[in-house]
Amino acid sequence: MTPTLNTLTHLSPDAALLLLTFGLLLIYVELNRPGWILPGVLGLLLSLLAAASLLRLDLRWPAVVLVATAVALLALNLIRATHPLVAAAATLALILGFARLIDGPGDSRVHAVTASICGLILGIGTSLLTAIARRARTNKRVRLS
16 A cells, blocks of 8 residues: 555654654755755655644644744844854744644644754754855855955
8 A cells, every 4th residue: 555645744743843854954955065956855845744744733823933933033143143142042942832833632742852852953953054154155255355
């Protein structure tokens, strides 16, 4: 019996969040090494599959707002150099948002360990990559002058 799309989108919240994290990391690899194609395609596919699985569950909107705030803080860190506490606050917001994203009984919620691992990986990884991108952009401007 082959799995259908309906079967694939019924992942546990923990599995969906881990899949989303892994998919985003593959997209980061593609952004860091453009032209490899496979990490970007696979990362997009995994991220969309995880998002579809998470959207089937009952999301808590305050947690979604917290995750969106974390994403906005990390994007601000890409645009301009901010204090390291901004990246730490964004990472903490990711962890708390992921932990409260789905609050159901038993296995129909995101566990604290999974939320912490995914939040730390995405928050710290994004902060490091944005610092590298900012430094590269600054070095490019200096060489062109």
